[in-house]
Amino acid sequence: MKTIISLLFLGLLSTSVSAQANDWSLIVLGMAQDAGYPQAGCKKSCCEAYWKGENPKQHATCLALLNEKSKEAWLFEATPDIKDQIHALDTLGYQLSGIFLTHAHIGHYAGLIHLGREVMGTKNIPVYAMPKMKSFLENNGPWSQLVSLNNIELKELKNEEAILLNGTTKVTPFLVPHRDEYSETVGYKITGPNQSTLFIPDINKWETWDKDLADEVNKVDYALLDASFFKDGELVGRDMSKIPHPFTSETMELLKALPAKEKSKVHFIHFNHTNPALFDSPERNQVFEKGFNIVKEGQVIGL
Template sequence: MKQLLLLLLSICLFACQTKKQEFPADTKSIVGIPEISGKVSLIVLGNVQDAGSPQIGCTKKCCENLFKNPDRNRKITSLGIYDQENNKTFLFEASPDIITQTKYLKNYAQTVGELPDGIFLTHAHIGHYSGLMFLGKEAMNASDVPVYVMPKFKLFIETNGPWDQLVNNKNIALKALNHKDTLEITSNLKIIPFKVPHRDEYSETVGYTIIGPEKSVLFIPDIDKWEKWEESIIEKVKQVDYAFLDATFFDAEEINNRDISEIPHPFVIESMSLFSDLKVSEKKKIHFIHFNHTNPLLNPESKQTKEVLQKGYKIARLGNTIQL
């Protein structure tokens, strides 16, 4: 009997061993886990608006089949950064899909730890910070994960439940950012937050300039309208090598049951019109991201997708990588 128990125990232990190259099915995309090249790389971990796709309560055609056959590549907007030289990873946005996104980033970088070395948040809307809940004691019970936020956002987390529990239990360590102040997070990476106009009920809203050893990235997943910003988005695009920009809605037709004044965003058709005079070399820097569940750009085969690509722009997809 004792020998039988030992045999069963050894079988269980063997079965629980993790093979380095086998990833959970939900962390794979159609393109798989990309290979790494260069000192610092950026990987797209999601491209959908806060509420996901399909969206709760959706009865439209764009959701119908997805309730029956979910598309595992439709993750809420997030970017991952891997500094290979310093063996550090960083997450931009703590989305509701943080469970699979952190695993995808870990598998991409082949790091030991399950969590990134820091999380940068843009603002306090559900798709951008609610993933923090999985760092609490009900889930991972993480220890002092650095979370970078602006001052108003920091105060909101510190003084409102359930988020203050993450601070009090030392699951996260809040790090204050300041408008346009440069933060050097590794010898290869600098981050510059900057305010943009948006619905700031509980926090500021920021975009980020991410500066690697060779190239730089602009990340603005949410903004009201380009013309409301005191800065020129055209000049901003010219100053960087890549730009991941708010493309929540393709046009007004897809939200015919909502008042657009309540949810202002630059339509993709407006952005393309604004950028129409840019050189081809500038247009190809632009990666549209943060798509509402109604946005036809989520469908790689839609006529709108083909139009955007034909005009020289790019569409962010899960697993896309660029070298910085």
């Protein structure tokens, strides 16, 4: 038996996705880098294509963990596009029950402002964060007001220690190297009754991580990995070594020896507006030809 889920973002995107009926699932509510697509101030052809009506809007990277029985939903990231993403949950009949944050870069926590008294005025929404991230929110406005007014209730995470949701699904944070100006950075392993998913939207080069990427892919059923940039030179006039994400091309090269079944687990996410693989292009075709995948908004992953 299959469940058909239709997701509508303000008429900009309509996607129908089939997923095996399951109490637990993940849904992709965004796949772009922090600023989404198009990006403010971009006059390049990549974003001009949106204003000309040639490409659809893409929301900042966000997942929602859904429980079909309880109709609870936990967001992974509080993005600048959170209003659309919460609307998607409302449309699907789910109640926001918590938010897991990865780090303090704008695309991953700035959406918390919508929980405050100027907008939603929420009551004690659990927000899961690592110690430095928690301290950053507690001690810096306007985030500290969310805490003092009990709009959010901060829940401290610990590296490699799982949070159990409804007794059946585990969310395990793990530290990854990144530009940690204000907080540490984590990825998450989300383990349901039947399947598991790795979520790493932001990381420095893979060789700086203390784990082997191929081994980690082998341990899960899906791996949603940082695809900010496709290759070096993509940002003309900028030293891309100062923005040390793994290039999509590098990740594919690193994992090229994996069997086809293992490579197909990899779904790229967190695309910068300049990454040509975000839309139809030779680079996008290359991803699929090499046996890898790209997430799409509205995609459902059964757990």
